[in-house]
Amino acid sequence: MSHTAHIPSHRKPRRSASKLALRAGVAGGVLGTIAVAGAAGPASAEPVTETIEMPTLGSLGTDLSSAVAASAEASQQEALDQSLEAQEAAALEKAAKEAKKAKAEAERKAEAERAEKARQEAEAKAEAERAAAEARAEAQARAARDSARTQLATTSASSDSGSGSDSGSGSSDDGGSSAGSSESTQVSSGTAASIVAFARAQVGDAYVTGGTGPNSWDCSGLVQAAYAAAGIDLPRISYQQSSMGTSVSLSNLQPGDVLYWGSRSGSYHVAIYVGGGKYVGAQNSSTGVVERSLDWDPPSGAVRIL
Template identity: 80%
Template sequence: MSHTAHIPSHRKPRRSASKLALRAGVAGGVLGTIAVAGAAGPANAEPVTETIEMPTLGSLDVGGLASAVAASAEASQQEALDQSLESQENLALQKAAKDAKKAKAEADRKAEAERAEKARAKAEQERQEAAARASRDSERTQLSAQSSGDTSGSSVGDSTQAPTGSAAAIVAFARAQVGDAYVSGGTGPNSWDCSGLVQAAYREAGIDLPRISYQQSSMGTSVSLSSLQPGDVLYWGSRSGSYHVAIYVGGGKYVGAQNSSTGVVERSLDWDMPSGAVRIL
């Protein structure tokens, strides 16, 4: 046995951290109690034996604090998202306004171009109509002059006194229909329109003509109104765009299905001077 075994150790045993914290808490509570008692009573007062427990860290609401922090972060994120969406909407509105302005400018440009084109087309049409009227007036003047100077009794524009052959058949058929009614699209036997009568008259001579007036006036060769022969096709308007046709029957006259008021008539060229004539025979 050691000669020092009976001597007790002077080393204090190590205390755990939890026990130290507990003792500190108790000491703090006691000191707090003493301080309160000293401030409240006289120096010779009886000591207060009641203690007041001080709150510790464990009693704080850590979960509530975390929830508040999370809610604040979520609110900040939502505000940032709202601002981003608002910015995108503003950009979209600006782009839409720009596109609409550009589309309107393009539409205005096209409309202006169309108006200009219509104006040019109208001016050209008026020019052509004026030229056609001038040409008809000139030919009418020539025919009138020739008619006033003719003392032989022969027909103005006639190269022969009477039609013969196919021309005679055409003229005879046309004159036989004088007095018939005018009906748009009529092809006989008792009602006609202008091109229907011409087509039927030429069929008597064994010649098939197109049905429409501007197609008929495009056939054969063009002849002057001063050199007409019986059987020639007269037209009103332009040769490739005529709106009325009739048959020259000699003697300065023609037969045609004029309109619903007159029907099929035989009239002098002076009554309605044609624009031109074609010879198909």
């Protein structure tokens, strides 16, 4: 190994011949151009000097960044505006749908209210007409009953003057009469006729427990009032009424006889036989005072009080 120190050379490297020739050519060309220009111009012309300032790289970068930022901000603002417009359009569409739905619901409710009001008015009108019809019927029935009662009072007054014939003979109303006498003849007799007429005049009245008239009755209250119209006093209770007089067969009934249901001394219902196989009685709260056939509710027995 050599101990000689390696000292680098400070000599500039020699340029190649081609590079030197190129540089000499360029320089020659430039000098030639200047010489031609000086020869062609006037001798007194002053050289024209103009300074052109070229932008620096730093200012170009700043302007470019500002332009990019402004463009990005403009794009972002445009996108935001478009988003807001889309939201407004969606909100308007939703509001329009909700308004349409609310209008339809309001119209439906209004129609339902009108229908309900019309129904209520129709029901009220029908109820008023029904009440008026019932009132007219009740007034007509009351007038008919009053007329019948007036006629009954007149008949009773005229029959009282001839009552001696009823008590003297004792044959026309008490089952001991001849078999040939008809029910029409029996009904025409004064006392029985008064009882039957009074009972029939109350048909249509209401049944009320404990009722004794003039427009509502229970069974024994009606029988007691009918006999009272003929001047005969009867007890108030049904089993007491059926214990009066004499027992008669259901096949030998006469108008005015008292029918009973249950045993004679323990009856729970009474009515008045009116002839023709029928009776009048205050039945129950559903029917009121009615005239029915014996077959509708056959009685247990009968008593004759006249």
